[in-house]
Amino acid sequence: MDFGSFLAAPEIKVKVVTYRDIFQDKAMIENLFGDEYKHISAVITLDSADLKQLNVKKGDTVILKNSFGRVVVRAEESGYEPSHRGIAYMPKSSWSNMLVSDETCGKGIPRFQDISLTVTSAKGEKVTELEF
Amino acid sequence: MENNYHVCTGCSLLCDDIEVEYGTETINKIYTACRVGVAHMKESKEKVTFLVDNKPVDEEKALSETVKILKNAKNPLIFGLGASTNEAQKQAIELGKKINATIDDSSSFCFGSVVEALVTNKIKTCTLEDVRNKGDVIIFWGSNPADSHPRHLSKHSYFPRGSEKQRGWEEERTAIAIDIRKSHTAKICGNYFIQIPQGGDVELIDALISGLSGKLPKTSYNYPPKKILELANILKGAKFGIIFVGPGLIYSLENLAPLFRLMQALNEKSNFHLVPMVGNCNMRGFNENLFTETGYVNSVKFENGIVKHGSEYSIVESLKAKTVDAALIIGSDPFSSLPRSIAKSLLEIPIISMGPSETLTTKKAKVHINTAISGVESGGSAIRMDGTLVSFKPIVETKNPLEEYILKRIMEAL
Numbered sequence: 001m002d003f004g005s006f007l008a009a010p011e012i013k014v015k016v017v018t019y020r021d022i023f024q025d026k027a028m029i030e031n032l033f034g035d036e037y038k039h040i041s042a043v044i045t046l047d048s049a050d051l052k053q054l055n056v057k058k059g060d061t062v063i064l065k066n067s068f069g070r071v072v073v074r075a076e077e078s079g080y081e082p083s084h085r086g087i088a089y090m091p092k093s094s095w096s097n098m099l100v101s102d103e104t105c106g107k108g109i110p111r112f113q114d115i116s117l118t119v120t121s122a123k124g125e126k127v128t129e130l131e132f
Numbered sequence: 133m134e135n136n137y138h139v140c141t142g143c144s145l146l147c148d149d150i151e152v153e154y155g156t157e158t159i160n161k162i163y164t165a166c167r168v169g170v171a172h173m174k175e176s177k178e179k180v181t182f183l184v185d186n187k188p189v190d191e192e193k194a195l196s197e198t199v200k201i202l203k204n205a206k207n208p209l210i211f212g213l214g215a216s217t218n219e220a221q222k223q224a225i226e227l228g229k230k231i232n233a234t235i236d237d238s239s240s241f242c243f244g245s246v247v248e249a250l251v252t253n254k255i256k257t258c259t260l261e262d263v264r265n266k267g268d269v270i271i272f273w274g275s276n277p278a279d280s281h282p283r284h285l286s287k288h289s290y291f292p293r294g295s296e297k298q299r300g301w302e303e304e305r306t307a308i309a310i311d312i313r314k315s316h317t318a319k320i321c322g323n324y325f326i327q328i329p330q331g332g333d334v335e336l337i338d339a340l341i342s343g344l345s346g347k348l349p350k351t352s353y354n355y356p357p358k359k360i361l362e363l364a365n366i367l368k369g370a371k372f373g374i375i376f377v378g379p380g381l382i383y384s385l386e387n388l389a390p391l392f393r394l395m396q397a398l399n400e401k402s403n404f405h406l407v408p409m410v411g412n413c414n415m416r417g418f419n420e421n422l423f424t425e426t427g428y429v430n431s432v433k434f435e436n437g438i439v440k441h442g443s444e445y446s447i448v449e450s451l452k453a454k455t456v457d458a459a460l461i462i463g464s465d466p467f468s469s470l471p472r473s474i475a476k477s478l479l480e481i482p483i484i485s486m487g488p489s490e491t492l493t494t495k496k497a498k499v500h501i502n503t504a505i506s507g508v509e510s511g512g513s514a515i516r517m518d519g520t521l522v523s524f525k526p527i528v529e530t531k532n533p534l535e536e537y538i539l540k541r542i543m544e545a546l
Contacts, residue, residue: 015330021279023167026168030175032490100471100472101471112379113312113383132475
């Protein structure tokens with residue numbers, strides 16, 4: 001058990017893997033600013049043990065934070081995926097892109113698959129709006 | 133009402149067997165297309181929109197503002213074009229030459245290097261028809277067509293009967309998924325799912341190469357050598373193998389050397405091809421059109437007849453170094469697709485956006501022109517993910533201008 005577990009609001013560190021989702025792509029085409037797109041995109045899927053450690057139920061909002069940004073998204077529990085403690089899954093979207101490093105080593109390729117962040121309960125705070 | 137086969141431009145599969153029931157300006161029913169394709173084809177909107185500072189203007193005002201921005205810019209950026217027809221892409225490249233622009237598309241941060249290797253014949257490739265008719269070992273490496281290209285598995289790569297594969301997936305095809313997450317495609321692959329840790333691709337490539345030579349394969353993450361040897365044996369026995377490369381693999385590689393190594397080792401033992409799982413319907417077209425014109429697939433800077441190329445001319449590095457002073461963004465939404473830490477530089481320069489839908493980029497644009505949807509409201513041609521040229525006619529009429537028309541008018545006004 002890491003130090004974060006003993007904080008008043010438990011905090012865990014995770015690495016995020018982003019992915020494509022057919023329902024998200026369809027919702028994006030229909031209305032990027034619609035509720036359906038936001039519902040499918042502003043979400044992080046965590047291992048059930050990580051959810052338990054955070055004292056968060058599925059559907060609750062959580063704060064994702066690193067040195068590049070802070071967003072509030074909905075937490076979901078893994079379904080068919082094998083156990084993946086410390087690894088979280090997010091659909092690739094504006095919400096995940098708020099947490100991607102600007103470091104590219106001059107190659108023009110952002111580190112979309114190298115996102116490390118902390119997760120804490122958002123205690124009811126609303127999902128971050130899609131705006132710039 | 134008419135019935136006819138049409139091409140779906142919803143992704144780079146460019147499915148050409150879509151049946152549509154339609155009126156003059158509206159699509160009523162769509163058959164055969166996937167969920168994404170249906171949404172794309174029904175995206176068609178009747179309203180014609182020209183905006184300056186988010187206020188409606190007429191076409192002339194929008195064009196004069198566009199020309200003013202481009203004339204004032206010393207190094208304008210032209211970006212996007214992944215959903216444009218070949219004809220519009222060629223027009224945009226001509227415009228780039230005329231205004232000494234930096235020109236790039238999203239391939240610079242995804243598939244560009246792979247497409248470059250394909251168009252310069254450094255990697256063996258094949259068509260999707262070849263895959264359907266002959267493919268027996270199909271690898272999805274860092275790709276997930278069940279979500280990204282929904283008809284890929286059913287129309288081309290796994291489920292269909294082919295001329296030399298009459299017994300289909302049940303007996304004659306083996307599908308293998310290699311990924312860091314158990315995707316929906318990985319679920320379909322069943323026991324042939326190889327789950328590796330983030331960044332573990334190169335090690336697996338080298339372990340597979342060892343396995344192909346009969347050596348003991350090793351990885352630092354202790355993937356069972358027996359399983360790698362079993363996989364190597366399947367690959368050795370392939371009569372017509374294909375690797376469908378996805379962004380998961382591309383982002384894991386520092387360069388393409390491991391992929392070249394793997395393809396060489398595979399083709400010493402069997403017969404393997406590679407096809408990139410390009411996302412946008414005509415990203416490959418942009419790469420090939422720019423390559424024909426300049427010898428490079430992306431990240432180009434025109435300067436008084438000279439062509440410069442390098443990652444410093446990619447959208448990401450141009451924005452980070454703040455070297456571009458205006459942006460013409462065509463059918464793309466970099467405010468959504470790029471990391472916010474990089475896209476925020478776009479807020480410091482005037483943006484002209486062209487495209488059929490409202491996005492974060494259109495909201496931040498000084499000028500926005502609502503253009504026709506390629507393949508739905510405008511005809512033309514595009515290049516499929518495997519390099520096949522596909523032509524299409526518009527399905528419905530629109531009052532929205534074509535990208536090609538707007539680009540021509542900008543050229544004339546300049």
